[in-house]
Amino acid sequence: MADSTKIENNPKIMSGPVLTNSPNAVLSKTLLGRYQDLPVPGDKIIATYIWIDGTGEHLRCKDRTINFIPKQPKDLPEWNYDGSSTGQAEGHNADTYLVPRAIYKDPFRRGNHILVMCDTFKYNMQPTETNNRLKCQEAYDKCRDEEPWFGLEQEYILLDSDLRPFGWPPGGCPPPQGPYYCGVGANKVFARDLVQAHYICCLYAGIPIAGTNAEVMPSQWEFQVGPSVGVTAADDLWVARYILHRLAEEYGVIVTFDPKPVADWNGSGAHTNFSTKKMREPNGIIEIEKAIDKLSKVHMKHIKVYDPRGGKDNERRLTGLHETASINDFSAGVANRGCSIRIPRAVAEEKRGYLEDRRPASNCDPYSVVDALMRTCILNE
Ligand code: ADP
Ligand code: MN
Ligand code: MN
Ligand code: MN
Ligand code: MN
Numbered sequence: 001m002a003d004s005t006k007i008e009n010n011p012k013i014m015s016g017p018v019l020t021n022s023p024n025a026v027l028s029k030t031l032l033g034r035y036q037d038l039p040v041p042g043d044k045i046i047a048t049y050i051w052i053d054g055t056g057e058h059l060r061c062k063d064r065t066i067n068f069i070p071k072q073p074k075d076l077p078e079w080n081y082d083g084s085s086t087g088q089a090e091g092h093n094a095d096t097y098l099v100p101r102a103i104y105k106d107p108f109r110r111g112n113h114i115l116v117m118c119d120t121f122k123y124n125m126q127p128t129e130t131n132n133r134l135k136c137q138e139a140y141d142k143c144r145d146e147e148p149w150f151g152l153e154q155e156y157i158l159l160d161s162d163l164r165p166f167g168w169p170p171g172g173c174p175p176p177q178g179p180y181y182c183g184v185g186a187n188k189v190f191a192r193d194l195v196q197a198h199y200i201c202c203l204y205a206g207i208p209i210a211g212t213n214a215e216v217m218p219s220q221w222e223f224q225v226g227p228s229v230g231v232t233a234a235d236d237l238w239v240a241r242y243i244l245h246r247l248a249e250e251y252g253v254i255v256t257f258d259p260k261p262v263a264d265w266n267g268s269g270a271h272t273n274f275s276t277k278k279m280r281e282p283n284g285i286i287e288i289e290k291a292i293d294k295l296s297k298v299h300m301k302h303i304k305v306y307d308p309r310g311g312k313d314n315e316r317r318l319t320g321l322h323e324t325a326s327i328n329d330f331s332a333g334v335a336n337r338g339c340s341i342r343i344p345r346a347v348a349e350e351k352r353g354y355l356e357d358r359r360p361a362s363n364c365d366p367y368s369v370v371d372a373l374m375r376t377c378i379l380n381e
Helices: 133-142 192-205 231-251 285-296 299-305 314-315 347-350 366-377
Strands: 045-052 061-066 079-082 095-105 114-121 151-158 209-214 219-228 254-256 273-276 333-335 341-343 355-357
Touching: 045 095, 045 151, 045 231, 045 333, 045 341, 061 079, 061 231, 095 231, 114 231, 133 231, 133 366, 151 209, 151 355, 151 366, 192 209, 192 219, 192 341, 219 231, 219 273, 231 347, 231 355, 285 299, 285 333, 285 355, 299 366, 333 355, 341 347
Parallel strands: 045 114, 333 341
Antiparallel strands: 045 061, 079 095, 095 114, 151 219, 151 254, 151 273, 209 219, 273 355, 341 355
């Protein structure tokens, strides 16, 4: 048995240089207010282009001025960046292209300013290795009539600038898990302010955030987005992640989506709730069971795309303990949180609704997860 008073840290999280303090934490939070509301020329807006870098896990962004108010992503110019600085191109042929795909209101700048989720293309206009959006869009286009809905539960953990969980006692652990999930009180939950700011910012941006709760580990939280339709669900989640990272910058804390930063404590997942029109209709449970049967036959194929390292990250999380099923086995059950797939109790009672795929890791690319579910359950690929 591991000593629960010692942190057995995931070396990936803990090996970096240790900051004594985030410089952001000590910068004035009010000075910007002097300039934020300066009247700017009415025909100019700022667009933040956001994209996934070569890790398939981390986000990048840059800003540009646009001289009109776009109605749809297609109105916006394509752009480029130095892919050799993001792990997406060689230095001698570095131009990598950004294609706008989804527009959100910018909660940081307000007004007509926008956030633009993009996907990325190489110099030869082939998708980059981490552009999983293109395939997801193709799959969705083939099954629009089935109206696939996705509700994504995003768990995450806040770290202090020393890369240990935020608010944990120096050199040790808080008392064992139990009182923290949906907890209330200063010794149970940390950084609720940040969570609240994120909730409001997502609503303002136009992201259908469905809810939020404190999770099993102190400084672990969850939010849910959706249900959203097809590829849009993944756009929504990536931009919600972007907003969370941006807010955390201001608070001087770090958000990690690593699925298992601390051994012997609950990890983080991205449970994916999925339904089709037929599953939502009376007796849709039959369709849900058919989908589960199809999923049971391609378990490892899904595991490979449910984290950015082909299943390696989820190996640390899907141990069969801590409300997970073993990475090696497929299982399904009603109201069972130790299964790969859970049918919520209310769904079993009403005989219609949705299924919950509990396997995706918190750092998954939701484009890949949504893509895999549509291809297996609807397109029979
Ligand atoms: P859990 O009990 O697993 O913690 P949550 O309440 O966190 O569940 O998340 C459930 C998610 O399922 C929500 O994001 C919700 O929007 C989504 N959801 C509800 N109905 C459907 C549906 N028919 N299809 C897909 N997702 C759905
Ligand atoms: Mn430059
Ligand atoms: Mn949940
Ligand atoms: Mn949860
Ligand atoms: Mn869940």
